[in-house]
Structures are given as C-alpha cells and as structure tokens.
Amino acid sequence: NAGVMQNPRHLVRRRGQEARLRCSPVKGHSHVYWYRQLPEEGLKFMVYLQKENIIDESGMPKERFSAEFPKEGPSILRIQQVVRGDSAAYFCASSLNPGQPQHFGDGTRLSIL
Amino acid sequence: ELKVEQNPLFLSMQEEKNYTIYCNYSTTSDRLYWYRQDPGKSLESLFVLLSNGAVKQEGRLMASLDTKARLSTLHITAAVHDLSATYFCAVDHMEYGNKLVFGAGTILRVKS
Numbered sequence: 001n002a003g004v005m006q007n008p009r010h011l012v013r014r015r016g017q018e019a020r021l022r023c024s025p026v027k028g029h030s031h032v033y034w035y036r037q038l039p040e041e042g043l044k045f046m047v048y049l050q051k052e053n054i055i056d057e058s059g060m061p062k063e064r065f066s067a068e069f070p071k072e073g074p075s076i077l078r079i080q081q082v083v084r085g086d087s088a089a090y091f092c093a094s095s096l097n098p099g100q101p102q103h104f105g106d107g108t109r110l111s112i113l
Numbered sequence: 114e115l116k117v118e119q120n121p122l123f124l125s126m127q128e129e130k131n132y133t134i135y136c137n138y139s140t141t142s143d144r145l146y147w148y149r150q151d152p153g154k155s156l157e158s159l160f161v162l163l164s165n166g167a168v169k170q171e172g173r174l175m176a177s178l179d180t181k182a183r184l185s186t187l188h189i190t191a192a193v194h195d196l197s198a199t200y201f202c203a204v205d206h207m208e209y210g211n212k213l214v215f216g217a218g219t220i221l222r223v224k225s
Binding site: 033035041042043044045048055056059091093095098099101102104105106107109 | 143144146153154155156158161201203207210211212213214215216217218
C-alpha cells in the first residue's frame with residue numbers, strides 16, 4: 001500500500017543543466033499536484049494534472065518549467081536550464097478525486113551549484 | 114484570490130505551557146488543513162476541518178474552525194519537546210481547482 005513516491009530524494013545540478021523530478025501517485029489516484037517550497041517558506045502550488053491533461057498550471061513559471069502525467073508511468077516535472085533560484089524542495093501530492101484530501105510524497109530537494 | 118495568513122511565524126514555547134497558532138484565510142474555503150513538517154521531511158497531515166464549529170483533537174493538539182470569521186486555531190496544551198516542528202495551515206476550494214493554498218508556516222520550538 002505504497003503512498004506517493006518521489007525520486008530522486010536529492011538532486012544536484014549545475015546551472016544550465018536540466019532537472020527531471022518524478023512522482024508516482026498513490027495507486028488508483030489520477031490527480032497529481034506539484035508544489036514548490038523555497039527555504040523557510042510555505043509550499044506554493046505549481047501545477048495540477050489529471051492523466052494526460054494539465055488542468056491548472058497557473059503557479060508554474062512560463063519558461064523553462066514543464067510537467068506531464070502520461071497514461072503510463074509517473075508524473076514528471078522538468079526544469080530546463082536550471083538557475084540558482086530553482087533550488088528548493090519540490091513536493092508532489094495525489095488524490096483520488098479533486099475534492100479528496102491530497103497525499104504528499106517525501107519531496108525532491110533540488111540544489112543548483 | 115485565496116490567501117492564507119498564519120501568526121505567529123515563530124513561537125518559542127516553554128514546556129507544560131499552553132499556546133495557540135492562528136490561521137486566517139481570505140475567502141470561503143471547502144476545507145482547512147493543518148500539517149506538521151519536521152526539518153527536511155515531508156508534510157504530515159494532522160487535521161482536516163470541514164464545517165463551521167468543527168473541533169478535532171489529537172493528543173496535545175486541538176484544531177477548531179470558525180468559517181464565519183474565516184479563522185482556524187491550533188491549540189497546544191502543555192507543550193512538550195516532541196512538538197517542535199513547523200506547522201502549516203492550508204485551505205482549498207473547488208473554485209480554485211482544489212489546489213492547496215498554504216500559510217507561511219509557524220516554527221515551534223519547545224525549550225527544555
């Protein structure tokens with residue numbers, strides 16, 4: 001009965017590289033949310049996906065960031081040409097339906113050198 | 114726009130004393146959540162409050178919701194060291210796609 005699985009737990013990238021963060025939701029959950037937590041701050045919503053569709057990306061920067069949730073496989077948050085300001089903890093959450101409580105993964109800590 | 118404010122942002126507590134964290138939100142919400150986060154860890158769900166007047170208790174923590182005042186409180190009774198962590202409140206609403214809007218968090222430190 002696995003919960004939300006995120007990997008990697010820690011990711012180090014140099015400026016200009018690409019970062020790929022993966023999230024496998026709770027089995028049976030088709031709604032995935034990504035949040036970003038900057039140091040000493042609360043979590044900020046980035047994007048909400050339902051299988052193969054982006055429902056709400058209002059919190060995601062327009063450039064360099066993209067997200068997908070394919071029919072098969074995990075949800076991916078992709079950050080191209082990373083910059084120091086991308087250093088943060090990225091959390092994924094999933095729910096069975098939009099109105100149901102979200103279950104959070106352990107997060108991916110992204111560090112940019 | 115749905116906004117959430119917590120106060121205080123930092124709380125230094127003495128053991129065995131009682132304290133309260135406040136969470137205000139700007140518009141009506143469907144649900145109010147309280148989470149605990151230990152350093153470098155994920156969020157642990159503490160309470161989900163659905164309706165006006167809802168009160169939930171778990172151990173030394175008690176959460177309540179006043180939807181008319183758009184206010185939730187997290188009350189800590191007889192603080193102990195184990196409660197040291199960061200506590201977040203969050204709200205969601207179908208109108209905003211059920212995304213969670215978080216407060217900035219309250220850092221609790223219990224002094225021995």
